[in-house]
Amino acid sequence: MKFAAIVLIAYVFSKPVKAQAGSAPNGYYPAGYSGATFTGVVEKTEGDPKQVNLVYTKGNKTERFEGRLEADCVWKSKDGAMHSFTPLQVPKDTVLTVFYMGSAKKSNGDKTTQHSVIAISLAEINGKKIPEDQRAVISCSAVPLADFKAFH
Numbered sequence: 001m002k003f004a005a006i007v008l009i010a011y012v013f014s015k016p017v018k019a020q021a022g023s024a025p026n027g028y029y030p031a032g033y034s035g036a037t038f039t040g041v042v043e044k045t046e047g048d049p050k051q052v053n054l055v056y057t058k059g060n061k062t063e064r065f066e067g068r069l070e071a072d073c074v075w076k077s078k079d080g081a082m083h084s085f086t087p088l089q090v091p092k093d094t095v096l097t098v099f100y101m102g103s104a105k106k107s108n109g110d111k112t113t114q115h116s117v118i119a120i121s122l123a124e125i126n127g128k129k130i131p132e133d134q135r136a137v138i139s140c141s142a143v144p145l146a147d148f149k150a151f152h
Contacts, residue, residue, distance in 0.1 A: 021036070021037070021038055022037040022038075022039060022097070023035045023036075023037060024036070024037050024099050024137075025132065025137070027137060029099070029118065029119070029141075030101075030118055030141050030143045030144070031143070032101065033099070033101055033118060034101070036099070036100055036101070036102065037097050037098065037099050037100070038054060038056070038065040038097070038098050038100065039054075039056065039095065039096070039097040039098075039123050040054030040055050040056040040063075040064075040065055040095070040096070041054060041055050041056070041057075041093055041094070041095055042054060042087070042090050042091070042092055042093065042094045042095075042096055043055050043092070044092040045087065045088070046088075048068070049086040049087065049088050050068050050069040050072075050086065050087070051066070051067075051068055051069075051087060052065070052066070052067045052068065052069060052087045052096075052098055052117050052120075053065070053066050054096060054098065065098065065100075065115065066115065067098060067100050067114075067115030067116065067117040068114070068115070068116060068117060069086070069087065069117045069140045070116050070117060070118050070140055070141050070142045071140055071141060071142040072084045072085070072086060072140065073085055073086070073119075073120055073138045073139065073140040074138070074139060074140075075136065075138045075139070094122065094124070094125070095122070095123040095124035095129075096120050096121065096122060096123060097120065097121045097122075097123045097135070098115075098117045098119075098120050099117065099118050099119035099120070099121070099137065100115040100116060100117050100118065101115070101116045101118060102114065102115050102116075103116065117140050118139070118140055118141040119137050119138060119139050119140055119141065120137075120138050120140060121135045121136060121137045121138065122135065122136070123135065
């Protein structure tokens with residue numbers, strides 16, 4: 001039993017750490033959301049206003065995220081006015097955290113995962129990191145964010 005515990009601990013700590021992948025803060029999310037997030041630098045895309053492309057680079061390793069907004073991102077300002085935007089309006093090199101749900105699809109015998117972005121949060125503006133407890137989570141979901149979920 002003790003040996004199995006040591007092997008399990010060694011396995012867990014030998015796995016590479018992916019700093020760009022994370023877990024969502026506690027909050028209200030759509031049913032079925034499991035807390036998956038990805039933080040990276042926005043890569044400009046042309047054409048599809050709902051396409052989100054992020055890249056995370058550390059040293060010589062690069063990981064990419066490609067997803068599609070479920071709906072336009074909307075929020076209410078302090079004065080009560082509603083605002084919306086699409087990824088085409090986000091400046092290149094902005095650091096975003098996307099909250100997403102993945103679904104596996106099979107096409108021509110190949111299995112692919114499609115990411116549906118349900119929310120975003122600015123992680124860095126003009127080179128200055130925003131502390132996690134001060135970040136606003138902006139909904140991009142077609143369904144109400146009604147279910148409270150605790151991830152931490």
